[in-house]
Amino acid sequence: MPGMNTRSYEPTPPRRVAFLGLGVMGHPMAGHLARAGHATTVYNRTAAKAAAWLAAYGGASAPTPREAAAGADIVFACVGNDDDLRAVTLGPDGAFAGMRPGAIFVDHTTASAEVARQLHREALARGLHFIDAPVSGGQAGAVNGALTVMCGGDEAPFAAMQPVALSFARAVTRVGPSGSGQLAKMVNQVAIVGMVQALAEALAFGKRAGLDMPLVLDVIGKGAAQSWQMDNRGKTMLEERFDFGFAVDWMRKDLGLVLDEARRNGAQLPVTALVDQFYAEVQALGGQRWDTSSLIRRLRG
Secondary structure, eight states, rough: OOTTOOOOOOEEEEEEEEEESSSSSSSHHHHHHHHTTTTTEESSSSSSHHHHHHHHHOEOOOHHHHHHHTTOOOEEOOOSSSHHHHHHSSSTTSSSOOOOOTTEEOOOOOOOOOHHHHHHHHHHTOOOOOOOOOEEHHOOOOOOOOEEEEEEEEEEHHHHHHHHTTTTTEEEEEEESTTTHHOOOOOOOHHHHHHHHHHHHHHHHHHHHHHOOHHHHHHHHHTTTOOOHHHHHEEEEEEEEOSSSSSSHHHHHHHHHHHHHHHHTOOOOHHHHHHHHHHHHHHHOOOOOGGGGGGGGOOOO
């Protein structure tokens, strides 16, 4: 992928791996696996994206998930949602049908805990392993090989996949049994949207008060208000630049998963539910693909 940063890789025995899904996250993640020396076969629903990946990294491609997964020690995936995940794992052309006994499927999709548990059970019934492993760090983290990976699943397959996943991540952590990775990603998204909304309100307030807000950001960024969002999105929010980063459509998909899970477990998420509706307003403004920091656009009035 053009612009991928050069990074050094920890020495890891080369493995045969597959990667399913070459979107903005999967393309660079698979690229890091290849650059780390793993024999990598890719699959993408749109064949042109697989061809572009091959031109950049070599390796091999396959026309179906089943063929991509054949002979692999570990199969990684990063697709859109629960239905996409079922499509690449199950059925006669799904990865599970092609994986050898004992192989590990690692899912980096942000999906439901329910589908993670379902596929974990299905994998075990077939003599396979399944790890739910959603990521945080966005496209920049994928390009730079600096993602944070939250994993749910059994300890032995996690230990086997962890050093390989560190090809594209700075931290790969098992947080509990199957489904726990997806639940941890939900916690992550709840924390993020609350911080982004608070930052948007703070910036809008400061502008209304007539303050030199770039200067104020520099000042308060050295105190207790400091956050990743402030450091990386504060000034671009003031400039109303949103043509990068994690899209509003993606965040609303993630928040739908969060709110569904909250209805099941009884958690109260009043701020999260409110911000989800604020993002719906941003979508109505035409901001479906804007960065999630575009919440401030609602407040400029």
